[in-house]
Amino acid sequence: MGDKAHAQHPGAAGRAVTADHPASVRNVVLVGHSGSGKTTLVEALALTAGAVNRAGRVEDGATISDYDEIEHRQQRSVQLSLVPLEWGGCKINLLDTPGYADFVGELRAGLRAADAALFVVSAAQEADAVDGASRMVWEECAAVGMPRAIVVTHLETARTGFDELTGVCARIFGGDDPDAVLPLYLPQYGPQQADGHAPVTGLVGLLTQKIFDYSSGERKETPPDDTQTPMLEEARGRLIEGIIAESEDETLMDRYLGGEEIDLKTLIDDLEKAVARGTFHPVLAAAPATNGAKAGLGTVELLELITGGFPTPLEGDPPTVTTPDGRPGPQIGCDPKGPLVAEVVKTASDPYVGRISLVRLFSGTLRPDDTVHVSGHGLADRGHEDHDVDERIGALSAPFGKQQRPLPHAIAGDLACVAKLSRAETGDTLSAKDEPLLMEPWAMPDPLLPLAIHAHSKADEDKLSQGLARLVAEDPTMRLEQNQDTHQVVLWCLGEAHADVALERLRKRYGVQVDVVPHKVSLRETFGGSSAGRGRHVKQSGGHGQYAICEIDVDPLPPGSGIEFVDKVVGGAVPRQFIPSVEKGVRAQAARGVAAGYPLVDVRITLRDGKAHSVDSSDAAFQTAGALALREAASDTRINLLEPVAELQVLVSDEYVGPVMSDLSGRRGRVIGTEQTAGSRTLVRAEVPELEIGRYAVDLRSISHGTGRFSRSYARHEAMPQQVADRMREQGADNA
Template structure:
């Protein structure tokens, strides 16, 4: 790598259209927020000729001109696609957000890609690198996705490329740190006034050539003697690391026996090991110098992508079934095969409506054809199951704010599709006469609640439609209409996710909402037995209202609900009005008797009553039943019950103590711990839900961003009296 002289195939002014899967490379960029992913994408696009010397596209914007929210917040909040052409290849660069709140966009990028570039900033602390990228690295490893590491911000003072490479090897190499090694070492220029020597070029460890980028255009030179000594040890280690991954089992013995291995053999073995996902090269990159067109390391990185990363043919597609779940034979990346594509991102364009970013896994997608859209498995998040036929609009290739028309999109490629009115992120697109469904990718569970109310009557009229469109875009967002608290709740991944949700509602859909305190679904129950008498007697001209009933109430075990028992004798309450009493009791129980929360786990026994031959009615006995229950509640202590959740927290071993202490401080009961692989522990606890409303945020702080948790409802338990008193006061 680094030995070929490539010529950029510019993409400016036209859409790149691949004619065969082997000419496509789908690469996702992963890294911590601020690591330089978007800057690297722009540097690669400029080197490939897709941007002008000023680093701009034709309309004066940049390839990162996607969302006004990103410009205001100065961070990426969504997945973006930048296709560039290089040496006869179409490279789809998928830029992902680095902030944990937008991990759903990252997962979508991983689904659409065949290889990953992990972008690490030389200015970052090792702890930040570990917290933000190790879990994603393990996800990629689990599916065998090829990975390489790119070091950015080399011009930051006091950076040490060798030390950072060692950190990456320890974090990502696992049992084999020699599987993470640099292909190039930075060449430093003259020291500045601050004593820092900027990186001006790279030395290729295999080719033993110097690649000088000081002028903004790569120039190749032989190394001097001092530079040869510098690279000798690193080169020997790299060669041994490559040979260890070689499919030629005799090569290591021959090398250790003194036989020289030619560079071509090493490069071929390196590319195969990278494509298999068993060797992970480390490279360095930086934007072009002023007036230059080629950023440091960008040519080498493009060579690695085209030569070392696999084509879509080498990436096993996801499993497919029929929409009703019947298994189907595995699909292959064949442009002539059955059409199978997946919506990996949904966005709203103010001019063309909904735009879907699609990865085609099989077949060929063409404009203006009728396709089948299937979406299953996320009904709990507001995404209803659907199987519909839709006529798609045009196919385009995005570049900044531009959308360039595409004639077709073959298996292995990506495109934007217009006018898919029903399609949502995660949906499958297939032929209308052969509908299929792709196995969905794993979505993180949103666990941070955001309760909202319409700001005005006009906003209330638009709220439902705005929320529906918002949920269609973002599968990590869950919409809940809580019947107990009568709140509209948006479950998000974090505070930054909440901010983006509110901003999109306001700016994109014109809906102004107010965030209100989230209410937990409490319950009420009787603390002992009590009796009540409901008397509803009114006289006004004509028919009056007359109903009297006497009840006894006793508590039942948790989970019993409400029992109604009829023990009236002698017809004191006519038979036709007994269901009316029960209806009134149940209606009052649903409204609560102390703090406005549903009453549960009681037995109500109707003992006696009185009726009038003319003035008694269904409505009168319903009212009497409700009054009787309220009178009984006034005679006894009414307990408030709070929901308790079973919580499972996955953290590195070093954070188990702080996590358990934090859970105990939330009135939680730790019930056990389990090992979850090397260096990981699952802490199991039962915690009142009122104490974990912000746990998605607090856990990040306690575990330095490395912890994850899930929770499930367990039961309702009595709330401590001092907390229950506060709730009653507020009610």
């Protein structure tokens, strides 16, 4: 890795980096807290690899920092970005992910496309250096055996020392085996400055015991002096023991403890194998280049780790595929000559090119103008329809900032952007048109923050439907709902920042102005006791008149019974042909509500008597009479308002169980049980009125410091407290 003799192989600036064999590809996702320095690290690696010059630009003037205009305004990453580099004969696809929790869908896409992960930890973020979200992602990577390394940034403004922060990472990420998280290098510090900080001028390689000095702007190797040797020995011994503990050679530990000097090549080979297996996680330090330096501190070492220690796509488990109708598919491998299997991991829109799909190829080779089969992804419940169509793709390209550089082809294991896939959405599978296949989509977080909107003007109303369709096509973590009860258009988002980005994209990208309105929950009404009503609709105004009289009884029913209509008319008081008219009238009135404008449920309506006229009675007249009778019955008894109650399952770290349960009680919730789960977490089950959890996605994040997750499902409607009901009636009257 960085301790090996290294030779720089920069990628030529301004051209696309291509891969000719999966063995030369490395797909790496960067994970870390917002502000940890992921994007800055990508830029530093690009400079060292020769993809950009010292000004951060290439021959065509593009920069990695040519972000989406929304990212400029929000001053943070909100989407997954791909930066391909070339180093040591390898193509490195760096996947930079947003660190903010609202954009975890972009992180999930990056994890899906990658074969290894770099966890970026900032020494300047003392309290949040390793946040709860990063811990959970680490555990997810561990569950699937994804190789991981840790990069410490911001040492120049460190609030936490490198040794201390490495210990924090070992404790949190290492768990039961803290010796699986150890530094490969120690920072070398220069003289202390006036602000109290000592600048990091180089790195000390623990295996080779060489100093890699960056103070001159170039990386130079020197031997350590006598004052540094004692500091190195302890850290070096622990690193060697950690590497040997993961070695496949079971005799190595005994030989080492017996005093044998293990040769450097054996240690490096075992280190690389342990990293690739995901059982050892090296810690490195990195910083961007300053004062015209050719390479940022630690970037050479990090690139060598990626090319030497991270696995190739050939080493990953091939995905399981089926046919679109669910039959088992062929066993695939990472073979450029195999059947085409690729997955859309991100969808974006370009105002000039149109829809651009970032795809990860798992098998086969993709070329411009190929015709592929697009298979759906099973997210119809979020407004993403299933697909089963053939499409001809356009150009293949590799992104660099806002630039798209043409690619002649893309092979198994690689990533590429595909133009003109008008039907494909994130999560879809691309395969050969004569051999359609389907991959199981990855798990997406459930959007739980509602954003109710309506078009700002008639012109916007005409464009809203298309704009929303394009918006949800790009973002599978967003759910579009057309609520039939409240007649609202609702975008379900992951948080407030996610909602802000959605609104800005509608406005800037799709030219649709919308207004945000209060989100309504689906309330119901029911009778609090038995009642009776008489509906009389008699009018005479020349020609045929209108004549219908009906008498009904209304009785409450158990929850969930709906509307029950019973005919008990005797003697033909209401002709048989008009009884369905009465039922239609009372059901229509029940749907409109009888008190506050919410649908009436859980009552039995019994038609017991009435009168008709041989000439003037009609279907319309008896519908009106039935509605009047129900309204009169409602005026003579108490009408209860029913609110929907959700069952919540909240997964939270043990230390936050108390605050979470207290908060749920303050929301009129009832805790119905707790359950201890793995990883020092507790699952809290509670029933909470939906009126009280509109912002729970935001509030839980605050209460649990980002470690809490929850799911919700509809349980039932039940009567709400009188004071709440009075308030909702007033709101219903205002909206009438």
